[in-house]
Amino acid sequence: MKKFLSVALALALILTSLTACTEEGSNNDVLKVGAIYPMSGTNALLGSQCMEAVRIAVDMVNENGGVQGRSVELSEADAPEPTAAATEANRLVDKEGVKIVFGSLASGNALSIAQVTDKRGVCLVESGGIADSLTDSGFKYVFRILDKGGLRGSVGVDYIAESISPALGKDAKDIEIAIVHEDSSYGESVANGAEKQIKKLGMNLVSREHYNVSVTDMSAIVLNIKKAQPDVLLTVNYIDDAVRLVDTLKQHNAMPKVFMGCGAGTTDPKFAMTIGSDSDGFFCTDMPTNLPMDVFAGDEKLYNAVSDFREAFLAQHKELNAVPIAAEAAFTGAYTFMNDILPKAGDLDDPDSIRSAALEEKLELTALGFGWDLGEDGQNYAAFANINQWQNGKVVTVAPEKLKNGQAINVPLPISSY
Amino acid sequence: MTFLWTGLAASWNFYSGYCGRLSIGHAAFLGIGAYATALLYANYGISPWIGILVGGALSAIVALIIGGATLRLQGTFFVLSTIAFAKILETFAITAKGITGGSLGVLIPYTPGFLNMTWSGKLPYAIIAWAYMIIVIAACVKLEKSKLGYFLKAVGENKEAAENLGVNSSRTMLKAFLISAVFTSFGGSIMAMYVMYIEPSFVMSMGNSVQFILLAIAGGLGTAFGPLVGSFILVPVTNILRGSFPSISGLHGLLLGLILIVVLLYRTNGILPALREFVDNQRRRAKNDIKS
Amino acid sequence: MEQVIQALISGILSGGIYALISVGLALIFGVVGLVNFAHGEFLMLSMYIAYWVYYFIKLEPYESLLINLVLMATVGYIVYKVIMTRVLEADHSMQMLLTLGLSMVLQNLALMLFKADYRNVRIDITTDVINIGFTNLSTARVLAFIVAIGASVALYLFLQKTYTGVAMKAVAQDGKAAKLMGINIKKIYGQAFIIGTMLVGLAGVLMSPMYSVFPTIGANFSTLAFIVVVLGGLSSIPGAIFGGILIGIVESMAGYLLGPAYQQAAYFLLFILVLIFKPSGIFGRE
Numbered sequence: 001m002k003k004f005l006s007v008a009l010a011l012a013l014i015l016t017s018l019t020a021c022t023e024e025g026s027n028n029d030v031l032k033v034g035a036i037y038p039m040s041g042t043n044a045l046l047g048s049q050c051m052e053a054v055r056i057a058v059d060m061v062n063e064n065g066g067v068q069g070r071s072v073e074l075s076e077a078d079a080p081e082p083t084a085a086a087t088e089a090n091r092l093v094d095k096e097g098v099k100i101v102f103g104s105l106a107s108g109n110a111l112s113i114a115q116v117t118d119k120r121g122v123c124l125v126e127s128g129g130i131a132d133s134l135t136d137s138g139f140k141y142v143f144r145i146l147d148k149g150g151l152r153g154s155v156g157v158d159y160i161a162e163s164i165s166p167a168l169g170k171d172a173k174d175i176e177i178a179i180v181h182e183d184s185s186y187g188e189s190v191a192n193g194a195e196k197q198i199k200k201l202g203m204n205l206v207s208r209e210h211y212n213v214s215v216t217d218m219s220a221i222v223l224n225i226k227k228a229q230p231d232v233l234l235t236v237n238y239i240d241d242a243v244r245l246v247d248t249l250k251q252h253n254a255m256p257k258v259f260m261g262c263g264a265g266t267t268d269p270k271f272a273m274t275i276g277s278d279s280d281g282f283f284c285t286d287m288p289t290n291l292p293m294d295v296f297a298g299d300e301k302l303y304n305a306v307s308d309f310r311e312a313f314l315a316q317h318k319e320l321n322a323v324p325i326a327a328e329a330a331f332t333g334a335y336t337f338m339n340d341i342l343p344k345a346g347d348l349d350d351p352d353s354i355r356s357a358a359l360e361e362k363l364e365l366t367a368l369g370f371g372w373d374l375g376e377d378g379q380n381y382a383a384f385a386n387i388n389q390w391q392n393g394k395v396v397t398v399a400p401e402k403l404k405n406g407q408a409i410n411v412p413l414p415i416s417s418y
Numbered sequence: 419m420t421f422l423w424t425g426l427a428a429s430w431n432f433y434s435g436y437c438g439r440l441s442i443g444h445a446a447f448l449g450i451g452a453y454a455t456a457l458l459y460a461n462y463g464i465s466p467w468i469g470i471l472v473g474g475a476l477s478a479i480v481a482l483i484i485g486g487a488t489l490r491l492q493g494t495f496f497v498l499s500t501i502a503f504a505k506i507l508e509t510f511a512i513t514a515k516g517i518t519g520g521s522l523g524v525l526i527p528y529t530p531g532f533l534n535m536t537w538s539g540k541l542p543y544a545i546i547a548w549a550y551m552i553i554v555i556a557a558c559v560k561l562e563k564s565k566l567g568y569f570l571k572a573v574g575e576n577k578e579a580a581e582n583l584g585v586n587s588s589r590t591m592l593k594a595f596l597i598s599a600v601f602t603s604f605g606g607s608i609m610a611m612y613v614m615y616i617e618p619s620f621v622m623s624m625g626n627s628v629q630f631i632l633l634a635i636a637g638g639l640g641t642a643f644g645p646l647v648g649s650f651i652l653v654p655v656t657n658i659l660r661g662s663f664p665s666i667s668g669l670h671g672l673l674l675g676l677i678l679i680v681v682l683l684y685r686t687n688g689i690l691p692a693l694r695e696f697v698d699n700q701r702r703r704a705k706n707d708i709k710s
Numbered sequence: 711m712e713q714v715i716q717a718l719i720s721g722i723l724s725g726g727i728y729a730l731i732s733v734g735l736a737l738i739f740g741v742v743g744l745v746n747f748a749h750g751e752f753l754m755l756s757m758y759i760a761y762w763v764y765y766f767i768k769l770e771p772y773e774s775l776l777i778n779l780v781l782m783a784t785v786g787y788i789v790y791k792v793i794m795t796r797v798l799e800a801d802h803s804m805q806m807l808l809t810l811g812l813s814m815v816l817q818n819l820a821l822m823l824f825k826a827d828y829r830n831v832r833i834d835i836t837t838d839v840i841n842i843g844f845t846n847l848s849t850a851r852v853l854a855f856i857v858a859i860g861a862s863v864a865l866y867l868f869l870q871k872t873y874t875g876v877a878m879k880a881v882a883q884d885g886k887a888a889k890l891m892g893i894n895i896k897k898i899y900g901q902a903f904i905i906g907t908m909l910v911g912l913a914g915v916l917m918s919p920m921y922s923v924f925p926t927i928g929a930n931f932s933t934l935a936f937i938v939v940v941l942g943g944l945s946s947i948p949g950a951i952f953g954g955i956l957i958g959i960v961e962s963m964a965g966y967l968l969g970p971a972y973q974q975a976a977y978f979l980l981f982i983l984v985l986i987f988k989p990s991g992i993f994g995r996e
Contacts, residue, residue, distance in 0.1 A: 040671060040818070044821065044826030082615055082617060086613045087657060088661070108619075108620065111525055115613065115614040133525045180970075183512050183520075184619060185522045209970050209971065212512075212974060216724060216727075217724040219720035219721075220966045220970055220973060223716055224970070226713060243830075244921075247836070247837055250837060274830065439803065487985075488986070491985055493802050493803065494745055494940070497745070498981075499981070503978075505974060509972070509974060624933075635807055668820075671814055671821070672814070672819055672822065675815035675817075676815055682797070682807055683797070
């Protein structure tokens with residue numbers, strides 16, 4: 001019996017080490033890149049949309065002759081949670097030999113991927129995770145194209161102070177704001193940013209509550225809002241809970257004067273499609289999304305890339321009338337990095353060379369409407385969030401001035417309950 | 419990673435496997451270990467080696483309280499109470515931002531060194547995980563031969579009968595539950611140091627608890643080497659499946675579920691005992707051949 | 711005060727839905743002795759049926775109720791025949807694990823076939839509100855509550871008054887004795903399993919105008935259903951109804967008074983307390 005066991009053990013060990021050792025040699029004709037997104041589990045929806053966006057970006061770059069003459073080969077990985085993300089990052093680095101990883105939607109995944117890739121000199125191009133710690137922890141090869149941390153929240157608060165309070169005929173300090181956010185690291189980051197800004201501007205935060213996305217009845221949350229009777233509800237949600245929050249606000253006659261969503265759910269095209277005309281006048285602050293094409297008019301190549309991407313993506317999603325923001329960001333991250341940064345790098349196999357190219361390059365405009373200007377920490381300081389508003393089921397940008405393509409309407413909301 | 423999962427599955431097996439009472443909340447102990455280590459190290463610079471022990475001690479205390487309250491419950495009630503307990507702890511980790519950093523999680527700083535339990539390569543982690551696995555399995559082997567092990571099995575099979583024979587069932591169970599919790603917590607500490615980032619929605623998730631169970635069951639419930647066999651087959655298979663067909667999301671989960679069903683339907687006691695039986699048969703046949 | 715009452719009523723209404731999901735679970739547990747971890751996945755399945763029927767032939771979930779129930783009964787029958795009959799004699803923990811495996815399979819199958827999209831049936835009733843005094847009640851929830859209580863009472867009467875129902879109760883109390891009395895136990899088991907599945911199918915129909923369906927929705931509700939069933943004393947039907955409403959109230963009141971963050975923790979805590987002080991459940995026999 002013992003003998004058998006030891007044989008079985010040895011066999012198992014050999015098998016696992018075999019699977020771990022099938023490393024491929026580097027090939028100079030192809031550039032291997034990886035993409036890690038949650039394709040199963042709770043974030044599967046946004047994750048698979050991001051993956052599609054990266055695929056489109058890779059195809060586009062390959063059609064244009066690849067990067068420095070090398071064709072790009074994409075290895076995909078599914079990471080529903082941080083441990084799987086670490087495992088998959090290890091696999092992509094060790095077995096697939098990727099030099100660059102695109103990711104990762106969730107900050108938790110991004111952090112655990114960065115812990116793997118940074119040590120090995122593999123670059124992580126992040127276009128989804130917003131946690132501060134990703135660029136504040138001294139990682140050398142992490143580049144984040146989108147805004148960080150609570151920027152979305154604080155931009156939302158700024159807008160409330162500057163534009164909404166005059167429209168409501170109140171002094172900014174008298175505006176009562178309630179924050180409700182979902183309890184993952186995303187909601188927490190954005191809400192922290194908003195709260196900080198509210199305190200800084202000396203505004204009035206009347207309540208802050210968080211909930212879990214799996215909550216089955218939003219009544220308790222909404223009744224808390226009703227009790228506080230805020231002028232503005234600032235809220236961070238994913239899509240399903242965002243819709244239910246609005247439904248329940250209407251049900252309990254608790255709709256505040258201004259509804260300010262911050263990212264993810266409230267910016268999703270499905271949000272307005274589901275709620276219908278009642279969404280007219282809801283604000284959502286996020287990265288710039290679905291910008292009108294004339295923003296890109298000055299840059300023909302970018303113009304074509306963005307319109308090709310939108311067309312290709314929507315061809316796969318007939319049910320949507322616009323590209324979800326997460327996918328647009330994923331595309332921008334992958335496309336910008338492969339199209340603008342990598343060609344400038346001296347040696348694609350040397351991460352330091354890629355890093356200096358990424359840090360030196362300054363772009364006026366990317367597909368997300370802001371530029372590319374990385375700090376030493378790898379954060380794109382050209383990134384900003386803008387204020388959008390739903391009008392007739394479409395996202396209209398109402399601030400900042402240079403991206404603005406419409407005026408804010410419905411302040412206060414006509415469906416407001418008080 | 420495989421070593422680590424083996425160790426974790428074996429830790430779970432230590433109580434639930436031998437006693438036949440499922441705990442679906444063991445991820446709570448994984449979380450306690452992971453958090454204790456990560457927080458002490460990241461906030462106070464206390465070596466993870468000490469963090470592991472602190473986590474173990476904390477888990478022991480929690481296991482004593484929880485075990486004391488719930489172990490006397492009957493099968494189904496016990497199973498559900500373990501889920502509830504894990505959920506409460508998860509809520510605590512999310513809500514007590516001052517202590518745990520809330521849902522933003524804890525990022526462990528990267529400063530390689532033995533005292534920091536951080537290395538640039540994977541090998542040292544593998545060695546630690548391997549050592550951890552060996553220790554837990556050794557403990558299981560020892561358990562099988564010890565009084566505690568016999569008592570535990572007896573209690574699992576028939577509590578009243580065991581009590582009539584003079585076995586103090588609640589003490590036996592509590593002891594095993596405690597050891598199992600502490601081992602799980604050690605595993606959690608190692609996992610935290612390996613991934614270098616933890617967040618409550620993951621380390622305390624029910625998915626993790628289910629994973630321990632799956633590995634232990636597939637290999638063989640209540641056997642020292644079962645979790646080993648289960649992990650060495652299933653962990654690589656999962657990773658390969660997830661790696662090979664990332665675009666078919668759900669495939670690996672589907673297959674794991676199927677494996678669980680098939681194992682339970684046809685081999686109620688897992689792969690290892692099935693293999694044993696097969697080998698024994700072969701041997702007997704071989705012997706018979708020689709005789710004839 | 712008005713809002714406290716509103717929160718209380720909202721809790722009671724949610725409780726009705728929890729009760730309906732849990733009644734099926736309680737029946738299966740009581741009669742077959744099976745803890746079905748795949749119960750939530752049956753709920754998901756029913757909601758997907760409601761969604762696809764609506765999507766393709768524009769029948770609203772309430773109108774497609776019969777189709778849904780027939781399909782759910784078929785699913786219940788197949789699962790029972792193919793899987794459950796083999797483990798009726800097996801150990802409880804084995805059965806639990808088996809259903810856990812089944813839930814993984816169903817969940818991931820849904821993910822593969824239907825993708826992770828949130829799909830919702832949005833019809834007039836979704837946003838309809840009934841105003842009574844100062845309270846605002848969601849019509850869909852009120853309807854769900856009434857049907858849920860009606861179905862639960864019907865089930866209770868069925869168990870009291872019909873031959874099959876009484877046989878089920880007999881099997882639930884003492885399988886061996888029932889067998890000796892000439893009751894075909896396997897048939898009764900099968901019937902109970904199918905009725906349990908249909909009840910959760912009904913819950914799915916009532917819920918689909920209110921909730922989006924996605925592969926992991928079952929998980930949100932199945933743990934809840936378990937807690938309800940245990941609180942109610944496992945196999946007791948009135949217990950499950952009462953337990954469901956109690957959980958609904960606790961969840962809603964905790965959410966309103968302590969903050970939404972504590973909604974789930976509150977009922978888990980209640981659950982553990984009940985287990986410690988009255989392990990047989992509030993309605994259970996000692």
